[in-house]
Amino acid sequence: MRLTYAIKYVADMERAVVFHRDILGLPLSFQSPFWSEFATGETKLALHPASERNPAGSVQLGFGTENLAGLYDAREANGLTFTMPPTPQHGALIGRFLDCEGAECSIGEGR
Secondary structure (H helix, E strand, O other), rough: EEEEEEEEEOOHHHHHHHHHHHHOOOOOEOOOOOEEEEEEOOOEEEEEEEEOOOOOOOEEEEEEEEOOHHHOOOOHHHHHEEOOOOEEEEEEEEEEEEOOOOOOOEEEOOO
């Protein structure tokens, strides 16, 4: 298990990219209206459009594992509550679970 992403939800993608790239000096790896990413070492900073479910300024942690199916299968024994089972999305297997504080986290296999 490793922390792979800090996903920040933003109201204005272009303004957020300019701030993180030009003001903070983070190297931009990828930019689109729906997902922008900065090269910040082993854990990347990603920007995603805000929504009613994920308001601007909120952050979601993204984890990576080599055995997402095994983690999902052991969820009850480990006390994990998945809000989304492992599902193919954007060319990867991604799930979502709640941490001990009730915050939703994403987890991808091989990420």
